Amino acid sequence: MASKAHAIMIALPYQGHITPLINLATKLASKGFVITFVHLEFIHQMMLSQSRDNTIQPDLFSGARESGLDIRYETISDGFPLEFDRALHTDEYWESMLSDFPHRVDELVTEIIRANPCSAHFLVTDTLYTWPAEIAKKHNLVNVSFWTEPALVFSLAYHIDLLTENGHFPCKDHVEEEIKYLPGIESISTKDLMPYLKESAIGTTVHKIETRAFQQVKKADFILHNTVQEFESSTLSALNKHQPNYAIGPVNFSKNLGTNYAVSNSLWSEHDCTHWLEHKPPGSVLYISFGSLVEISKQLVEEIAYGLLLSEVDFIWVVRGDSFDSLMDNLRVESKEKGLIIPWCDQIRVLSDPAIGGFFTHCGWNSILESMWCGVPMICYPLEYDQPTNRKLVVDDWKIGISLCDYGISVDRKEVAKKIKKVMSGDLKHEVKKVNRILVDALDAVGSSERNFDQFTKDLRAKLFVSE
Numbered sequence: 001m002a003s004k005a006h007a008i009m010i011a012l013p014y015q016g017h018i019t020p021l022i023n024l025a026t027k028l029a030s031k032g033f034v035i036t037f038v039h040l041e042f043i044h045q046m047m048l049s050q051s052r053d054n055t056i057q058p059d060l061f062s063g064a065r066e067s068g069l070d071i072r073y074e075t076i077s078d079g080f081p082l083e084f085d086r087a088l089h090t091d092e093y094w095e096s097m098l099s100d101f102p103h104r105v106d107e108l109v110t111e112i113i114r115a116n117p118c119s120a121h122f123l124v125t126d127t128l129y130t131w132p133a134e135i136a137k138k139h140n141l142v143n144v145s146f147w148t149e150p151a152l153v154f155s156l157a158y159h160i161d162l163l164t165e166n167g168h169f170p171c172k173d174h175v176e177e178e179i180k181y182l183p184g185i186e187s188i189s190t191k192d193l194m195p196y197l198k199e200s201a202i203g204t205t206v207h208k209i210e211t212r213a214f215q216q217v218k219k220a221d222f223i224l225h226n227t228v229q230e231f232e233s234s235t236l237s238a239l240n241k242h243q244p245n246y247a248i249g250p251v252n253f254s255k256n257l258g259t260n261y262a263v264s265n266s267l268w269s270e271h272d273c274t275h276w277l278e279h280k281p282p283g284s285v286l287y288i289s290f291g292s293l294v295e296i297s298k299q300l301v302e303e304i305a306y307g308l309l310l311s312e313v314d315f316i317w318v319v320r321g322d323s324f325d326s327l328m329d330n331l332r333v334e335s336k337e338k339g340l341i342i343p344w345c346d347q348i349r350v351l352s353d354p355a356i357g358g359f360f361t362h363c364g365w366n367s368i369l370e371s372m373w374c375g376v377p378m379i380c381y382p383l384e385y386d387q388p389t390n391r392k393l394v395v396d397d398w399k400i401g402i403s404l405c406d407y408g409i410s411v412d413r414k415e416v417a418k419k420i421k422k423v424m425s426g427d428l429k430h431e432v433k434k435v436n437r438i439l440v441d442a443l444d445a446v447g448s449s450e451r452n453f454d455q456f457t458k459d460l461r462a463k464l465f466v467s468e
């Protein structure tokens, strides 16, 4: 007879997916589940090499284990040498992740199950993986899919058949129409659809991953969403007619992730901005970041730089890589003590500093949740993936941010300066406060996310131990 419920959790190798899965792992462990958390080998090495004080030795869950949580840790190879530049060769990398990686997962899952014979195993994986249903079926595992973007984005991808029937998939690149037939979504313009649903994206790697992943998720037993029910209730209710969906977010801020369980999860070493921020008045600094993934153009960087100077606002700008070194050197000289340009930081720590008055963001879902959590209004400049759709929620629905310009339009420095001044003016304060309250309340002991999580664990246990 199986005695313990045991989750095998496999992370997707991107910062915006890793952090919520790690927090979900500690959240599940704190409810008494045994966890085997699996990182890709190169991610493990990246985390080790940036951890200056060895806080993640021997692995990132050491502290959580010392606090009594049963979280084991494994790594898996993606088949590429550690030094292979995965970002530079995305297509080659993902071709292999689609064809070869599932076999590696299959072998690892076989081993993990063999090593833990007395457990009721279940699989928890990122929805964007393209193999969970097959692996779960082969090993007879309950299959939990974890979605790290808004339910709106999930629902659009989930209803691709309806979009196809109505001629909106593939969506013509320059046609603008309102879509009003999707269950639980009152109305959305084709301009706000994810770019991978557009005609020009057919056959791209992102398109392949998304379509295969959404065939798989339809076979999941449970779907967890890193969102808040109050924000997306009709979308979630409509999805619930097909499969059990639970809004449990934002997991990164869950209260039961006590400080003892805190795990370091950053892929790059963090610049400490605390001292610099100490000297700035409340609400006076704009924070700028385009997340961990998207590439930005020289034109965009130039226009933001000049826009910042025109606005005369103090700023912290996260600029990854060295492509814009000379531009940044000039900006450092011109902005003097008004600007801090850094390669990476602890974003939540920066956003929660009272000196921060606005966030210029690419609209990654984690960044949006973090901004909402810290009560910071946003300037939105979405570029890829779910970002244009996320923008609709922030600007049109929740009114806690403004758009820099229409999607796909080149940015102009005067517009940048104008929008910076607007977001820093405090105009959006009222709505930001309202949304922040809902988010904080959702994670309260009796809040919707905690209740949904408890319901999920109850339903999960019932399914795992159904035959006992």
Ligand code: UDP
Binding pocket: 014, 015, 016, 017, 019, 266, 289, 290, 291, 292, 293, 294, 318, 343, 344, 345, 346, 347, 348, 363, 364, 365, 366, 367, 368, 370
């Ligand atoms: N982030 C960070 N330091 C930085 C920039 C970003 O820790 O200097 C984190 C941020 O807090 C967020 C994640 O990286 O949790 C980015 O995820 P998001 O979904 O916003 O965007 P993505 O990187 O997936 O495009």
